[in-house]
Each structure stands twice: as structure tokens, then as C-alpha cells.
Amino acid sequence: MSDLDTGMGTGRLEILNGGFEGMTYDLDGDEVVIGRNPTTDITLLDEGISREHALVVFDEDAPGYVIEDLASTNGTKVNGRRVRSAPLAEGDEIQIGETLFRFMYVKD
Numbered sequence: 497m498s499d500l501d502t503g504m505g506t507g508r509l510e511i512l513n514g515g516f517e518g519m520t521y522d523l524d525g526d527e528v529v530i531g532r533n534p535t536t537d538i539t540l541l542d543e544g545i546s547r548e549h550a551l552v553v554f555d556e557d558a559p560g561y562v563i564e565d566l567a568s569t570n571g572t573k574v575n576g577r578r579v580r581s582a583p584l585a586e587g588d589e590i591q592i593g594e595t596l597f598r599f600m601y602v603k604d
Contacts (some may be wrong), residue, residue: 502566507552507584508563510536517528522602523561528552530568544570544593558583561599563590571603 507523521528521538530538540549546568555562561584567570568595573591574582584590590597 504560505603507554508600508602509552509590509597510600512589512598516595520545523552523554526554529566533592540593540595542593542595545595546570549592550590555583560584 507568508520509523510520515555519587525537527559528537528542528551529534529548530550530552531548532540532542532545532547533560536548546566548566549568550572551566552563553564554560563574563579563584564581565579570585571578573579574584575589576591584599588599590599
């Protein structure tokens with residue numbers, strides 16, 4: 497994937513709260529869908545989120561990762577602010593429903 501060419505490494509989301517605290521998800525696809533539907537790339541057991549809630553994509557023009565809310569009912573927050581689309585930086589906190597993630601880069 498092209499994000500490795502930037503020297504930043506691969507993106508990763510780590511859950512910071514709840515019963516799945518400490519779980520990590522590598523963002524190794526061009527698009528990663530987060531939601532309640534079992535067919536999403538990251539499936540959350542949280543009634544406060546939509547079936548397909550948010551999308552994390554690698555944007556070569558940024559360069560880096562961007563999170564996009566998929567017109568969810570309860571929204572997506574980055575560092576406490578509700579967003580429709582936002583670039584992600586090391587250490588950003590993403591809230592989807594009751595689940596809080598930390599975004600980071602992992603060097604290979």
C-alpha cells in the first residue's frame with residue numbers, strides 16, 4: 497500500500513475503553529469500514545452506532561489517513577468535535593458511539 501512510501505507506517509486504531517479495551521486494528525486496506533454490521537471491517541457491539549458508521553481511507557494527496565462519517569445518526573467525533581470528514585494525526589481520539597479509539601502509526 498502506498499502509505500508505506502510516505503515513511504509514516506501503517507495506521508492503527510486502538511480501543512481505549514469498554515470490554516474490548518486494548519484491542520488494535522491495523523488499517524491495512526485502502527478503505528476500512530467501521531460499524532455494527534458483521535460485514536464491516538471493524539465490527540462494534542454498540543447499539544449507538546450505525547450498521548456502516550464511518551470509513552477510514554488512506555489519502556495519498558493528504559498524505560495520510562482520513563475518517564469520514566457515513567451519514568450516521570449519532571455522528572463521529574475526532575478529539576471531541578463532531579466531524580463529517582477529518583484528517584487523522586498521531587494520537588487523535590475518535591469516538592464512535594460509546595467506543596473510543598486512539599489513532600497511531602506503526603512502523604514496520
